[in-house]
Amino acid sequence: MYQLRDQSRGAQVTTRSSSTAQILTGTAAALAMLYFLRAILIPFVIAFVLAVLVRALVRFIRNRWAAAPAWAVVALAGLVVVIAAAGGLFVLVQGMVQIVAEGPKLADRLDQIVMEVGRSLHLRESLHLKSIIGSVSVPQLAGSILSGLQGFAAGLLLMLVYFGFMLAGSDRISRKIDVAAGSSERATAIKQVARRASTDIETYVWVQTVTGLMLTTSAVIVMMVVGLNNVLFWTVLFFLLTFIPNIGITIGSILPSLFALVQFPSYWPALTIFAVTQIAATIVGNLIYPRMQAETQNIDPVVTLLALAFWTVLWGIPGAFLAVPLTLMSMMVFAQFPDTKWVAALLSNDGNPVFRRAGKGGPA
Secondary structure (H helix, E strand, O other): OOHHHHHHHHHHHHHHHHHHHHHHHHHHHHHHHHHHHHHHHHHHHHHHHHHHHHHHHHHHHHHHHOOOOOHHHHHHHHHHHHHHHHHHHHHHHHHHHHHOHHHHHHHHHHHHHHHHHHHHHHOOOOOOOOHHHOOOHHHHHHHHHHHHHHHHHHHHHHHHHHHHHHHHHHHHHHHHHHHOOOHHHHHHHHHHHHHHHHHHHHHHHHHHHHHHHHHHHHHHHHHHHHHHOOHHHHHHHHHHHHOOOOOHHHHHHHHHHHHHHOOOOOOHHHHHHHHHHHHHHHHHHHHHHHHHHHHHHHHHHHHHHHHHHHHHHHHHHHHHHHHHHHHHHHHHHHHOHHHHHHHHHHHOOOOOOOOOOOOOOOOO
């Protein structure tokens, strides 16, 4: 009797050890795949998010013009998203070109600021910019920027290809799921997960867009009042940075403030830009954003920070922008399987990732 019990316990321990080893191996393999295939996966995820936004825009248009042909509405919505993305990219590139062209002036002004700081600290030897950051090789820096732009252009082209195929094949996805699932119940479950994930992404982007426009408006007003150069560039950049949770607004406040230090002989314009944007961020972040977030998102705030750090390390800057959408999708997938429901519960804010109050969403 005792021998049988010992054998049973030993079998249970062996089974648990094997299961743990499989989980660890699978997790390591998934992380390796996400990292080494990031050049393919990042454009795909961005294209998926854009396709979700197009669906929301199509629904918005169809609710107001029901007689419009479906293909025309989809084409119009896709064109609007592509034009908006291309316009923002053009403004960013033009602004970066202007900043690079003013590089020598910026370096001289920064060197002057460093010297003033050194004198205010009563240092024996005057500080210089080169003594702090070292000598910068302009050709090497230009080569690095060119290499980065080439990689960005390749990723952008791949993203557009993904985006076009997703829009063209959206009507066939439901039939493919029915065939691949093998049973109607399984197909229904898969469709519900996909629908829930897309809805959560729509509502998240809607909240970030509304609050981002509020913050960007305040930033634009103060930048125009102080007379900061290249306001359109800073507007687009600031708006994009609001989509990075927690730290994006801070970065968006610091960057134009630093360039205001370079542009103006006084420190007051830089301090004004930073102070106004931070005050607006405090008001929106404490009064408006929590209410909208409670109605549309169910992610723990600590998980948001961890997800931001995780995806930034894994995918760089694109990972910072996609951290919350990827976490929302992961939470919905984990909630569908008994062995991973506890992970979804930990990621959620209320411990119930599936059954929660439906968000108001975007302009549906």
